[in-house]
Each structure stands twice: as C-alpha cells, then as structure tokens.
Amino acid sequence: MSIRRLPEHLVNRIAAGEVVERPASALKEIVENALDAGATRIAIRLSNGGLDRIEVSDDGVGMDSADMALALERHATSKMPDDDAIENVATLGFRGEALPSIASVARLSIDSRRQGGEGWNRTVDNGQLVAEGPAALPPGTRVTIEQLFAKVPARRKFLRSAKAEYAACLDIVRRLAMAHPAVAFALEHDGRRTLGVQAGDAREERVAALTDRALADNHVIISLAREGVRLSGVASIPTYNRGVGDHQYLFVNGRPVRDRLLIGALRGAYADMLARDRHPVVALFLDVPPLDVDVNVHPAKTEVRFRDPAMIRGMIISGLRRALDEQGFRAVQNADPAALSAWRAEPVSPTPIGAMPIFDAAAVSYNPLAASSFGDRRSSFVTPPPQARAEPAMAPAPEGQSFPLGVARGQVARTYIVAEAEDGLVIVDQHAAHERLTLERMRRAMEGQGVQSQALLLPEVVELEEPACDRLESRAPELHDFGLDLERFGPSAMLVRAVPAMLGQSDVQGLVKDLADDLAAYDSALSLKERLDLVAATMACHGSVRAGRMLSVAEMNALLREMEVTPRSGQCNHGRPTWVKLGHGDIEKLFGRK
Incomplete structure (x- = not known):
C-alpha cells in the first residue's frame, strides 16, 4: 500500500x-x-x-x-x-x-x-x-x-x-x-x-442574570488564594438547588471547561448538604499560572489538565466549605411564590358574627349537672380546635433582646416550631433542624476524642442478608470511631453492643439496616471521607428529634438558639431547608392588607 x-x-x-x-x-x-x-x-x-x-x-x-x-x-x-x-x-x-x-x-x-x-x-x-x-x-x-x-x-x-x-x-x-x-x-x-x-456588571450580578434572578438572594461569594492560584465565584446555598446539574459553570483562566476533577470537587463540597439527586447552582473561576495548566488536551479546548490536581480539588472544596460555613444557619429566605399564590381566601359569611348561634347566650343553656358531658356534645356546633399547641415559656426571653430565628410561640402538627422574629414569622422543621445539629456534634466529636459510645444493657441482634453483613463487617473499625460497636453474629446477622451516646434511644434495627443500604449504594463510588460523612449523616438522622414528638417551649427555644450558632444549620443533611420565614409583607398579602 x-x-x-x-x-x-x-x-x-x-x-x-x-x-x-x-x-x-x-x-x-x-x-x-x-x-x-x-x-x-x-x-x-x-x-x-x-x-x-x-x-x-x-x-x-x-x-x-x-x-x-x-x-x-x-x-x-x-x-x-x-x-x-x-x-x-x-x-x-x-x-x-x-x-x-x-x-x-x-x-x-x-x-x-x-x-x-x-x-x-x-x-x-x-x-x-x-x-x-x-x-x-x-x-x-x-x-x-x-x-x-x-x-x-x-x-x-x-x-x-x-x-x-x-x-x-x-x-x-x-x-x-x-x-x-x-x-x-x-x-x-x-x-x-x-x-x-451590559458591560461592567459585577460578577455575581452577571451570574444571576444568566442563570436565575433568585440566585442574587440565595448565594455565597467564594474567594480564596493559595500558591499562586486564585479561586473566586458564586455558589448557591444548599437549600437553593436544582434537579439536574445544568447550572454548574466552571472556568479556568476565563476558559469555560467541563472537567471531571472540578465536578467531583463540587460533589465533595456539598456532600452532606445535598441529596445525591440534587445539584447546586455554581459558577467558579480559577486563575492558574499558565505553566501549571495544560489547555491543549482537547481540540475544542473544553478539557484541561492541572500540574497539581489534588491541590486544585482541595482548594475548591475548602473554598466552598468556608463560604458556606460563614453563612451559619441561613436558608432560602423568600417564601415560595407558588405556595402563596395557591392560597385562596375563604368566602366571607353574610351572617354577622354577633348573630351566629355559637355567640348567642340563649342558644346554650348552662347546666352544671351536664358539664361532664358538655365536651361530648359540643362537637355538633363548635368548630374543632386547631391541631396546634402553645404554652407560656418557662424562661421568657429578656425584654429588648432579639434573636435571628425569633422566640418560639408554639408547635404545629407536632412537627413544626412556630417562632416570632422581629421581621416576620419563622417556621422550623424540628426533625430536619435537629438532624443537622446532631451531625455537626458528631463531626466535632470526631475531631476531638471521638464519639462516645453507650453500651446496650442487652446486645441487640439485627438480621440482614449475608452481603449486607459482609459490608458492615468490613467497615466495623470506621463505625467504631462513631461509637457504633458491631460484630458478626453468624452468616446473616450482626450483633450491636454499643451505639453513639448522643443518639439516645435510637432505633438500632433501623439504624443498622440503613447503614447497610447506604454502603451498598455508595461504598465503591465514594472516598473514605465521603463514606465517613455518609455514616455520620445516617446516624444523625436516626438520633434526631422525630416529627410527631411534643416539645416544650423551652426545648423549642434551645433548638433555635443552637441553630443560630451552628454552621450549615439552614439545611438538613439531605439539602432540604430546616426553616423558612414569612416576612411581614408576605403575611399582609395573605390577609389582603397589601
């Protein structure tokens, strides 16, 4: 030829x-x-x-x-x-x-x-x-x-x-x-x-204009410099996310790139703040010395190769984490317009309030002998009481002192804490909030002396499939660091001898089964640190205050105060908001005052 x-x-x-x-x-x-x-x-x-x-x-x-x-x-x-x-x-x-x-x-x-x-x-x-x-x-x-x-x-x-x-x-x-x-x-x-x-926009304004205007109110600014490399940009808070990763923009020396290293770093930065099927809105700009990056990898110049990829990945994760940590307990601030527009005012009754039978003294004749049966008969003409609870605070907040998340006023549906702040009404999901607080406590404990364990009076046997037992047995040393002591108990069972002390009376069966499921889904795909974060998040979920539990006002206020000083408490471990706020303007719109 x-x-x-x-x-x-x-x-x-x-x-x-x-x-x-x-x-x-x-x-x-x-x-x-x-x-x-x-x-x-x-x-x-x-x-x-x-x-x-x-x-x-x-x-x-x-x-x-x-x-x-x-x-x-x-x-x-x-x-x-x-x-x-x-x-x-x-x-x-x-x-x-x-x-x-x-x-x-x-x-x-x-x-x-x-x-x-x-x-x-x-x-x-x-x-x-x-x-x-x-x-x-x-x-x-x-x-x-x-x-x-x-x-x-x-x-x-x-x-x-x-x-x-x-x-x-x-x-x-x-x-x-x-x-x-x-x-x-x-x-x-x-x-x-x-x-x-237009020319001359600030970077965060340009990003919001080209993605979503709501990002302007729900973002953090990233700024970090290290070893001649500068990282800057805009990232959404975890509670402001999307179902697909089409709003993640990465730039190296002004060049738009799609790089697996950078995308993996984003996933690591938001690992315990977003569900794995949710994605942040991010625009990150890396300024790297030209000699430290190879832009000639692909003919279309959409991929790059770094001289020190580990440093770049760590820089992205630490820069994002630092910016998100500085936001503290922040969550999506604006009430959902769709939720507000779905509300419809009830029709006004043509009957004057004073003329209604319930307010007519002659309509109800008081009989002391029948007082015991009054509660049984009143449901026929009195509207049932709302499913909520309020009680006077045991230690009311000092006069003139204000808190970002307000002062607890009651609990609705045994799930949501209602608090009054200076600028509106705050509603807190008690389980989601406590889940995040428990996770952060476990992390602080791991950085110190480790998570304290509490021995069970009687070890508990958890029956599982043999592959699930194999996975748990291989991760037993890591689980021990979190205060969970497991050992093999036959081919298809695990024996639980101790649980993390901070989880209290947790559901041991559910905890071990969920850990086995998580390891089956993500064990081979995650790094060691990501696996540890996953274990901590699963344990925190089981050790948190559950929806349906009655809380005293003192307990509610204690939860609010801890949220205000805990990083990332604005979202649970799965990226859902832990609290929302209805501003005074939103409430006035609901009642037609605006």
Whole structure:
C-alpha cells in the first residue's frame, strides 16, 4: 500500500471533524476570537438554531486584507508571538485551525476593518475562495457562517433539531458571557432577542442574570488564594438547588471547561448538604499560572489538565466549605411564590358574627349537672380546635433582646416550631433542624476524642442478608470511631453492643439496616471521607428529634438558639431547608392588607 499526501481541502475537513461538531462549536470559536481581539461588545444572530446562519459582530481590533488571508490558512495565529508560547497560553484560541476548518464545511464570510483603515471582505465556500473586496463597516469584525455541513451530508444528518442546536448555542454564549463581565453580549434567534447583558456588571450580578434572578438572594461569594492560584465565584446555598446539574459553570483562566476533577470537587463540597439527586447552582473561576495548566488536551479546548490536581480539588472544596460555613444557619429566605399564590381566601359569611348561634347566650343553656358531658356534645356546633399547641415559656426571653430565628410561640402538627422574629414569622422543621445539629456534634466529636459510645444493657441482634453483613463487617473499625460497636453474629446477622451516646434511644434495627443500604449504594463510588460523612449523616438522622414528638417551649427555644450558632444549620443533611420565614409583607398579602 502506497502512502500519499492528503489534499488540503480534505485535511481541513478532517480538522473540522475535531473542532466543529455542531453550530455551537463554530459559534464558540468565533466568539472566542472576538474576545481575544479585545472586543467590548459582541452581537450574535442565529437563524434556525445556527443551522442556516450564524453571524457574530464585534468591535475588536479588526484585520486588514493581508491578515485576513493569512487567518484562513491552517495553523496561522496571532495569539502565539513565539514558538515557546504553547507552554504559556494566555488566550482562548491558539491552534489556528478554527477558521479554515469552518470554511471547509460551510460558507464563511469575514468582513473586518482596523481603526483608521479600510474595510475588507473575504468569502470562502466549502474551501473555495468565491469573493474578495472592499467592505463598509465600523471598526471591528463581522463573521458570517451559512449552511453548515450543507455539502457534507454524512455530518449534517447527525445534527439535532433546530431547537436543540439553539439550546447548545445559548449555553455557549451564556458561559462565555459569564466569564467576561466586562464585555456586553446580545443574542438574537430568528429575529427575537433572547439574551442581553451590559458591560461592567459585577460578577455575581452577571451570574444571576444568566442563570436565575433568585440566585442574587440565595448565594455565597467564594474567594480564596493559595500558591499562586486564585479561586473566586458564586455558589448557591444548599437549600437553593436544582434537579439536574445544568447550572454548574466552571472556568479556568476565563476558559469555560467541563472537567471531571472540578465536578467531583463540587460533589465533595456539598456532600452532606445535598441529596445525591440534587445539584447546586455554581459558577467558579480559577486563575492558574499558565505553566501549571495544560489547555491543549482537547481540540475544542473544553478539557484541561492541572500540574497539581489534588491541590486544585482541595482548594475548591475548602473554598466552598468556608463560604458556606460563614453563612451559619441561613436558608432560602423568600417564601415560595407558588405556595402563596395557591392560597385562596375563604368566602366571607353574610351572617354577622354577633348573630351566629355559637355567640348567642340563649342558644346554650348552662347546666352544671351536664358539664361532664358538655365536651361530648359540643362537637355538633363548635368548630374543632386547631391541631396546634402553645404554652407560656418557662424562661421568657429578656425584654429588648432579639434573636435571628425569633422566640418560639408554639408547635404545629407536632412537627413544626412556630417562632416570632422581629421581621416576620419563622417556621422550623424540628426533625430536619435537629438532624443537622446532631451531625455537626458528631463531626466535632470526631475531631476531638471521638464519639462516645453507650453500651446496650442487652446486645441487640439485627438480621440482614449475608452481603449486607459482609459490608458492615468490613467497615466495623470506621463505625467504631462513631461509637457504633458491631460484630458478626453468624452468616446473616450482626450483633450491636454499643451505639453513639448522643443518639439516645435510637432505633438500632433501623439504624443498622440503613447503614447497610447506604454502603451498598455508595461504598465503591465514594472516598473514605465521603463514606465517613455518609455514616455520620445516617446516624444523625436516626438520633434526631422525630416529627410527631411534643416539645416544650423551652426545648423549642434551645433548638433555635443552637441553630443560630451552628454552621450549615439552614439545611438538613439531605439539602432540604430546616426553616423558612414569612416576612411581614408576605403575611399582609395573605390577609389582603397589601
């Protein structure tokens, strides 16, 4: 078999297969070129999801005719001033393959003009130069891509619908706009403006504008520097989360990336604050010395490789943890608008209150001899009492002293604590709150002398399947550190000799079975620390105040005060909020006062 040199147009099409996968890929390359050219305004127009037309206009430095001709040659770039710059890449694009690759599979038209120079146009149709000449436009560059893959049917048929391709383009623009708040972005699709942000936004404002406006009220700011690496960004508090991880944005030196290391670090940071099927809203920005990161791993530059990945992962986890810990007991503050709008006022009775039979003295004749049976008969004409309980506090709060979570006023449905704060009404889920407090106590104990255990008067036998017993037996030393002493009791049973003292009278059977189930689901997928956190969270759940337990007002206030000084007490171990607040304005809306 003889070896031959491939023709230029075929080489470009092969390169296009690596760089240009879909309209969003082409759009990404063009917008990155505009950012590298120093643009402060970028306008994007799409037709049919980018399948028919992509147009990107910017106010960057522009090109003259000679530069434009060179830009359409393979491996020609202005972003590497010397041959050694590949080790010190400081721009978004640097390969010099994007424009000739796109021009080989679409009709590419470039209009550009330098400040004080003449405009010039160059049009290439599927690798063939078809037009060239003067062009009228303001300083900057306008790139138009039409009929992508129209003459490459093998690639065209694998593209998705126009809506799906538009969604991919929108995601690309959103990520690039998030990374560059000093640049104004505008996106139009089929003549309709779908995205617009102004230059000069603060980073957290830009992130909220491009994700969800509610994030502005439910986020923390991350800022951490270590060994020449800087981590900054915005992260949602755990109680503000989503069912899918589509709102997690990661950037390295201003470059949007999808890196498994960074995604794993996010999971580790929120490990005991979110259920495994819930995801935070995060935008993290890493500024790393160029020599410490390799951005040339993937042709589309969506993956990176760090010189010290363990340090980067630890930095992300510690930065997020520190920011979340500083929020203390904070939870989602705003009442759910859907819950408020679902409330409907009861119709007003036309009968005056004084005329109702229950308030008519003549309607009820008091008979002392019948007093004992009064409670049995009153249900026929008196509305049953509400299912709630209130009692005077044993030690009322000092006059003039206020607490963030207020003072307990009662308990509803033996599950929710109702407290009065200066700025509204606070409702606390007693089980979720105590679950978090118990977990934090266990963690503090582990950092000290370990969790104290309490021996059972009579060891308890828990029957399980043999594989479950094997898993528990292999983790017995770790469980012992948490105060749970287990030993094998035959092929399909475990003997429990002691439980953590802080769990009190916990359900030993349920605790051991839940631990076995958790280890079966996650044991091989989690690190040692994550497994320990999982064990602690499961134990804390079993040792917490259960819904349905009556609490005194003193116990309620003690729970509220501990929540106020415990980190991460705004959410339980599964990411659900432990408390919500109805502001005075929300309450007034419910009663039609506003």
